[in-house]
Amino acid sequence: MSARTIYERLYATYGAQGWWPGETPFEVMVGAVLTQNTAWTNVERAIDNLKAAEALDPHTIVAVEPEQLAEWLRPSGYFNVKADRLRNLCRWYLEHGGHAALSDWDTPRLRAGLLTVKGVGKETADDILLYAFERPVFVVDAYTRRIFSRLGLVAPDIDYEALRGWFEAELGKGGEASRLFNEYHALIVNHGKDVCRPRPRCEQCCLSRRCAGGDKEG
């Protein structure tokens, strides 16, 4: 089964996902940090706190007391860690001129820049590249590795860059790539939440009649 066929099946099953759930590129960046290993419902509460305080703004975030920022982020979990990470990202963002200036950077430079921020790893950087800057970068997460290794298409322990490269080679990076990657990653996450959990319960899986077992997890 090809990567394109899988996309078609996921799209036929779940429909358009309309990602990223955020009104501005900056809100996307904030969400990308807050959703690290955390359910999105918890992230929404934290973002709502920032909005209610009129603090969903990089200048405010770098200026407020660390304890205040952590308190707003509390519902998203790891709130002390994430307060640091979000401040680091906002500092970098402002130092480099914000979204307008960063939009002029080519993708390798922008990715490398994001990765210099302590607390921004590869997945978070790629979320930001794809969903805040509309760059054709395929985002890999735990669901991606789990689903595609259970289908036997990649090794269960394939590393991040190799798996990202696999998708980008399968799908191509030209033309509509950023739109396709946008929808594809969202569909993978939705499918993962639906049926492709660490302890498999894939009886209703639209991709395989029996995708349980066979991976090294659990």
Place this chain on the structure above:
DNA sequence: ACCCAGGGTCATA
């Protein structure tokens, strides 16, 4: 009660 969540960093070997 247990499992899981749209990860990343750091210490250790």
Place this chain on the structure above:
DNA sequence: TATGACCATGGG
């Protein structure tokens, strides 16, 4: 290079 500990709230 490759594990393991740690971070923490909230839903199923």
